[in-house]
Amino acid sequence: MENHDKSHVDPEHSHHAEHHEDQTPWHGMSVGRYLGTRFSTLKPPMLSAPNPLKLVVMINRRQWAFFAVAFAAWTWDAFDFFTVSLTVTELSETFDKSKTDITWGITLVLMFRSVGSILFGIAADRYGRKWPFIVNNILFIILELGTGFCQTYEQFLACRALFGVAMGGLYGNAAATALEDLPSETRGMMSGVLQQGYAFGYLLAAAFARGLVNTTPHGWRPLFWFGACPPVLFIIFRLMLPETDTFLEHKRLREAAGRHTAESETEKSNVTSTFIKEGKVALKRHWLLLTYLVLLMAGFNFMSHGSQDLYPTMLTNQFNFNADQVTVTQVVANLGAMLGGTTVGYCSQIFGRRFSIVVCCIVGGALLYPYTFVTTEAVMAAAFFEQFCVQGAWGVIPIHLMELSPGAFRTFVVGTSYQLGNLVSSASSTIEARLGEKFPLPNKGTTKRYNYGKVICIFMGCVFVYVILLTFIGPEHLRRSFDVADDSDMREVAGVETMEDELHDREVRAGRPVGSDEETGHQEKSATHRE
Template structure:
């Protein structure tokens, strides 16, 4: 990074922080599912609908906010987007009923859906081309960094302030808006397109024209979202309810596997620049598959923690390649919209994950191990198959 300009460094920091703080607000919820259920006198299964609604609404944000970024610029739209999800996180703290809480999380999902595409476009349009693999891993590492931050905040403050005040802490990302305003420049790629008056085509015709790429990307992202959410969202609940661990222990385990996630994302993102995106994804997915027995079925606390670290090192290792992989798949004039849309449509198809895992666990008498293992196994196998059958075409994209 010695040859990077100050703006390039600031832009990458803003992009990673935007995605990480968005994830921070999202993951606060998964630590307090049972507590919110107690407050509203409902079951964990009913509260899990908040996760489903958030994930299901993200494609709306990806399309609407992504189109705004193509029209008005990456920088102002990213600022508005960060402010929106921060405010909505804070409003979650004041929800008097479950219905209002779910409505707020619906709006939050729309705001969350816009961040990934806009922030990644701003970053990749600013950085040196040789740094794409590294920045892809670093950008995606923002997600487990957000999870890590949520775990730390949960462990330090929950027993003292309760779940509502945790969501008030979730308004903190709004301060990032000032940093973006003063220290980040607009994408030169977007400004050039505006000066040349290039017309951004409507999203539907572009998707139809590139239907084979879009279908592949959406199916791949469905598998990837099952891969991540299937190994993350229900895990704190699994630790609390099946292993009866306290707040402090759950927090420590979550912190450890999120540190591993960050390392995995950056390492495999960088590796993909050397061996190709698909090969790196296959390697990470294979070792995630191997980690399932230790991660889901260990009875010893140390082995359980070790399994969690191994799993998230590989899951987020594979995920670290996805931002640049999806960007390289798409036509140049759609990269603020189409990668995010494909990501979020795949996410929509996988949004049933948490209710599905809770249902599987309840069907087997509260056994979350089966729910975790089944989803993780299917997702990792499907990702490897998709990468294997696409490897010749995808490998050629590394030179882009």
């Protein structure tokens, strides 16, 4: 394999005699050769990218529908998660428990999200994106209603643990539904928009909490009852849409491979056996990459939790901000996050995924001092730009993970790596709180005060360095084709003959001259070509 150091930046450059092969840019490299290309491959490829308005026009109505339902569900997923953190005081009074006890409801969600990502990820890759998505939202309805009707602390914990399973199952499915059928040129920008559904969900939760909590005789419960309503609309919306084209192509190829296999007697078992074979091939080929993705996502989750979780506590305990000042600062920070995710996601399509992440971490590190040491309301500006950088790097993640994931297990890998990373980082706020106790400040009356700003600054400095190093040594597969014709894992499982037969049938179904795709010589094919 030649020109490895350019392969990730030039998607139209053919490295193989058989262009259908979706070999990674680092395929066949020795460890020394791979490490030697980390600097050269970090160089911005400066790929041309259309005007953002043109990108919007490139997305057809069906693709917009897929993106909209995924974005809405991911946003409301975040809304449901933040309902507990925004009502900790009220919950502790209702259940006669300490605030620390109530935060176990948050911890349980983080712990069980990995279970959901595994279960729903495998289901979505095997049976399709549609029905696991619908089941996910049915669980949201049941568990949000259930939380609102809880009468005991134990019931509350049980509902939140089960909610963690449902929440963990949605992310990978939402990313696949939203992005895998999009034209390749639009994926960077839309990845950034999708990821910021999380920040948007927080803003919605904060707004509705002010309107629904303690404004009726039912206290905090109306917020949870309301949270169960929008998923009904998402279910109806998703029922009106078909499966994604990318999944349907994989499904047809599995069925074709099953028909050529004499090991099973029924088509169902043939498809399942093909799916299992794909899993074995993916683990054999990509186990090291999958481990890397979990470590990378641990760093990213430490980056977001480390910069956000203890920040309101710092504003009130150390800077003496009142409730309104804290709310405004948080809203400004989340607006910066939403803008950063979209902007950097778009720019990563031009400058590359790794380069964009590294730049965000460097600039974010430079902003740590004003973010944690400016004690006046001017800190809002620092919060805006700090979260612009943190969530700007996050905006690259959905498409970066999808481009690195094995095609047959895209939902599982994206969701599970994200949630396992989240599990590893779930102790970040506890770590910062314990470190804060090492830096006491003069008490304010009977209230103990700590220098949380110094702790956040030190902690985030270490996290930024970790993410930079891991991103630097990590791989990149910029503008990878999601077409099943370019899936080398599937080619190994199904066989060349089966693959070619199915591609021939696809051309016939599409009404195009047979071999038209082959004449392009491109690895990059957008979803619009498949329609």
